[in-house]
Amino acid sequence: RRTFEYVPIESVPKGKKIIRCKWVYKRKPDRYKARLVVKGFMQSPFDYGETYAPVCKLTSIRSMLSHAAYNNYECRQLDIGNAFVEAYLPPGEEVYMENIPGFERPGYVIKLVRALYGLKQAPKHWADLLSKTLLDLGYVKTDYDSCLYQWRDPKTGREIKIACYVDDLLITGDKNYIDEFVKYMESRFTVRDLGEPKTFLGMEITRNRSKRTIKLSQSTYIKNIVEKFGLTNANPVYVPMDPGYKPTAYDVKEDKNKRENSPDYAKFVTLYRSIIGSCMYAQMLCRPDISYAVSVLSRYLNKPTTTHMKHAKRLLTFLYTTNDIGIVYGASPREKFLNFIGSSDSDYAGDLDSRKSQTGWIFFLNGGAVSWRSVLQSCVALSTPEAEYMALSDAGKEARSLLKFAKQLINSKITCITIYEDNVSAEIWTKQNSHASKTKQIDISFHHIRDEVAKNRIKVLRVPSTDNSADLFTKPLNKHLFYKFLKHIFGELPPHYY
Secondary structure (H helix, E strand, O other): OOOEEEEEHHHOOOOOOEEOEEEEEEEOOOOEEEEEEEOHHHOOHHHOOOOOOOOOOHHHHHHHHHHHHHHOOEEEEEEEOOHHHHOEOOOOOOOEEOOOOOOOOOOEEEEEOEOOOOOOOHHHHHHHHHHHHHHHOOOEEOOOOOOEEEEEOOOOOOEEEEEEEOOEEEEEEOHHHHHHHHHHHHHHOOEEEEEOOOEEOOEEEEEEOOOOEEEEEOHHHHHHHHHHOOOOOOOOOOOOOOOOOOOOOOOOOOOHHHHHOOOOHHHHHHHHHHHHHHHHHHHHHOOHHHHHHHHHHHHHOOOOOHHHHHHHHHHHHHHHHOOOOEEEEOOOOOOOOOOOEEEEEEEOOOOOOOOOOEEEEEEEEOOEEEEEEEEEOOOOOOOHHHHHHHHHHHHHHHHHHHHHHHHHHOOOOOOOEEEEEOOHHHHHHOOOOOOHHHHOOOOHHHHHHHHHHHOOOEEEEEOOHHHOHHHHHOOOOOHHHHHHHHHHHHOOOOHHHO
16 A cells, blocks of 8 residues: 655654654454554644645534435445545655554654554545545535535436545435445445444434434433433433523532632533533534533533532433434425425523523424524623524524525525524514614624525514424423424424323
8 A cells, every 4th residue: 555665764854853653452343453543743833734624514414314315315324444544645745753663674764655543634635535536526515515525417317415524424315326436435445335324423323214204313322421420320301401590600509719629629620521512412413402501501611510510410311311312304294395494583681690692593404403503692682682683693694504505405496595583573673674773783794684585595484482493492491392392303202202
């Protein structure tokens, strides 16, 4: 493979750093693995250029699977073996490495020809190589995501889509085209064909061909993190946060100075951050129902209190109680035209410390959630309509990008995305400036939603608050309302939740 070559130590240019390496051993479920890794932290900043390597957006992956379920497309997963080693180092980047442990040659050092794991620039070179390979084959990058490629036969309309996440490829589309692509990749790289995807990035993918549905869940991941934190025997919890809980930075039940000066407080903070980080990964992949709880508890990562820890463990217990829940695409009646549908909401002045409002929005495709957000607004709103308008504006940004994505992903003449909102004034403000005196203080950056509505690229429709799914992203809800929205967001729930 000519990954490296031995050169006399005297030939190393003056001032060039010779970096060290090590063997890394790992036991996989089906094999033992040894990998030579470069200690990239020893590299000089003058020895490499760009290091950033993009990966596919999670929204793209979920949308692609939703689209595959709707059209009953084939799905395939590939794993590129030793991906970074496939990329050559450009002539301007000379990297010298000490002898490999166990394979020493006195008087010689190693000059790398390819990018070994551990090099700071290795991910970038691999991403560039994979991108060039796919573009040379005729695939086109989508405007929405630079790591999502597609090709469509102009005569038959049959297509293939490829999502790239470092060395993992998720492929959907026509079976014949997928087989041809896999054969080419096997001739070009070392490839493990994993067949129909069962897991991807920690998501468990379950497909029902007869019902034309695809379910995304994280049961195994959730059980592992709960076991890690020792909460497997906790009493079941059926909502992520107590409906009456009002988050605040200071816990009146404990002395702030005494708490922060405690020798065990550093361990307390580390544990809290670890729990929130573990929950956040689940929320990012396929558990939008905990978005509000994660958003709130993440505000106190620097100085958490015992109350915050109590709610963090409650959140983890809720995930364990509901670990079999997942997003189901295709569970609702089949839509005549496939398009993104959104909901937006806000909780006015919900944060007791800053009095800022909470923004929440979610977008659906083929009956299941594909994109969502729960975040504290950047400035203080002066009224409920203003907070709702700002949340609607934030949802509009995502709708604008999803509109471009829909035209390429679904291959249709989609020109408009609908967002449902439960506030009358906010809906009116998006269509006309009839209350200029009440909206003059709103930052101009939020008014883009009005322009999108005027161009008929976004349609805002009013819906009752009790039917607005985005309400789940702005405040703690009681069990009845929570599970009503949960069914809408996930497409369906296991029978024992009804």
